[in-house]
Amino acid sequence: MNQTVTTITPKKLNIGWFSFTCSEDSTILLTELLNTHFDEWKNLVDFKHFKALKTNNSLENIDVAFIEGAISSDSQADEVKKIRDNTKYVVAIGACACTGMPSSSRNNFGSKEIDEQVAWYLSHFDYSNKVRRLDEVIKVDEKVEGCPMNKDRFIEVLGKYLKEF
Amino acid sequence: MHSADITIDNITKIEGTAGLKVTIENDQVKDLKFIIKDYRRFYIEAVKGKPIMAAPSFLSRICGTCSVAHLFASIEAIEKSQGIEVTEQTKLLRRLAYDGLMIRDHALHLYFFVLPDVLGIDSILDIPDDTDNFGHVLLHDSFDIKKLGSDITDVIIGAAIHAPIPTIGGFLKNPDPSKFPELIARLENIRPQVIRGIKTFFDYPSELIRNSDYLALRNNQRYDFIEGEIVNTSGKRVPEAEFHNFLKSVVIPYSQAEGYVFSDSHEDYLVGSLARLNLNLDQLHPRTKAGAVDFLSVFPSNNVYHNNVAQAIEILQCVEDAIDILKTIQISDEKLVRKSLQSGIGVGVVEAPRGVLYHKAKVNGQGVITDYDVIVPTAQNQINIENDLKKYFEENLGKDKKQLQLEAEKIIRAYDPCMSCATNFLKIDWISS
Secondary structure, three states, X not given: OOOOOOOXXXXXXXXXXXXOEOOOHHHHHHHHHHHHHHHHHHOOXXXXXXXXXXXXXXXXXXXXXXXXXXXXXXXXXXXXXXXXHOEEEEEEEHHHHHXXXXXXXHHHOOOOOOOHHHHHHHHHOOEEEEEEOHHHOOOOOXXXXXXXXXHHHHXXXXXXXXXXX | OOOEEEEEOOOOOOEOOEEEEEEEEOOEEEEEEEEEOOOOOOHHHHOOOOEOOOHHHHHHHHOOOOHHHHHHHHHHHHHHHOOOOOOHHHHHHHHHHHHHHHHHHHHHHHXXXXXXXXXXXXXXXXXXXXOOOHHHHHHHHHHHHHHHHHXXXXXXXXXXXXXXXXXXXXXXXXXXXHHHHHHHHHHHHHHHHHHHHHHXXXXXXXXXXXXXXXXXXXXXXXXXXXXXXXXXXXXXXXXXXXXXXXXXXXXXXOOOOOEEEEOOOOOOEEOOHHHHHHHHHHHOOHHHHHHOHHHOOOOOOOEOOHHHHHHHHHHHHHHXXXXXXXXXXXXXXXXXXXXXXXXXXXXXXXXXXXXXXXXXXXXXXXXXXXXXXXXXXXXXXXHHHHHHHHHHHHHOOOOOHHHHHHHHHHHHHHOOOXXXXXXXXXXXXXXXX
């Protein structure tokens, strides 16, 4: 009797990592976490979208989207809505995504701060009236707060989704 | 190629968001726009009204990857506004922390962003899981190098990103010297990996030569990122406080960041590792000169891809400098240098990983920030990047569109641009038209 040997490739968690208005400090922290976790995560995670690390990015079949940064414009809002529509779960990463601050500092500006130069940029590009935190624009399933993100909490949230999938 | 529109909406493997639009008509580059897309956060306005003690930590949030550079430039500007002179121990520890910053930041750019270009792949994520594969070796070198840089900053200033310990007048907490021997041993052991990196980026056969001017900090005592005068290729020397008079800001209507040219000649210029090495080659550490001897002959260089080689050499420079400091420093239990609050203006200029970074603070008698300015490296490089790209496209119109896109991204990546930084501005020569 012929025997067929099949190799089963374990399913990896499909991840997207996205950055909006912020210093991208959590992206930098993630690249630091890769120093010690790269070999482990490579077997568990498939980075489908990670602009800082790859050119060929895709929004298809993403299980969890990690989104860093606040939302400064309607075009950014449209972009995160598109991400939300294409992913099962969304995690807000870092202070700007979770609270808006400090990227939303301009929400508190009065006429004194909005001088001619600031006003030119606000009107010349598609800035929305207010900078918004992520959950003001889309549904958020988990938050990893901190500036940059709390790395232990990030690993905990990632572990939760690795178990689920 | 007779006529074409080439658009890259999102340039990848850089810090932040930028795009490129090129219009080619009748075999000529009709228009080329390098577009910085990060939205402004207006921190220079937001910092007004904050007490001086809060300002440096707030402004370190301008950038995730070079937050230590913004932190130190802001601290220096405020200390000068208050007439505070810090101790030699503080100066040495800042230098040491800065070595850690440079080692980590340069390694991130070189190995995570540029290495895929060298290996002809899309991403480090595509490197085979094979310990004999050269890409695998280099990638794991990068983990060791980056981690060592981060660990130096962790020990000296409490974190690699938004460090909590440095403050006006010194350090909130002195580092634990019992951790120094392990750092020294790791620094000694990392040299062969660092030199392997230098050779890799030196051997990468790419070239784009344009006769740029260069601008960098120079200290006649040593290769220095924190103290010195600003010099350029034509021999001009400018004290830190006069730096903004040396430049003219240029509004670029399609970009969220303004650009800069020299105020006298209106010529563009380049800042960053290539500029530093071109202008400070003689100041490299003797062990760096010996270790990188086979790769130094190309400097001074006008090939923008040599910015990668210069960064790799600077990693070795920072390794040697950090070893020297860690081996010799005697940590005493110093207190912060404090003075009564005074009104004043102070300027802090440092070399961020990507080039000259300027902070200027105006403070009132109650110790509150009343005005602030920042000039960042990527904004200074913006016009130079655009002019380099124009030259590249004009000379390579025979290539296919995909190749042109790929090469354009590589050129931009060689500059190691940082868009988070770039969208902060200096308030001079503002012309809204």
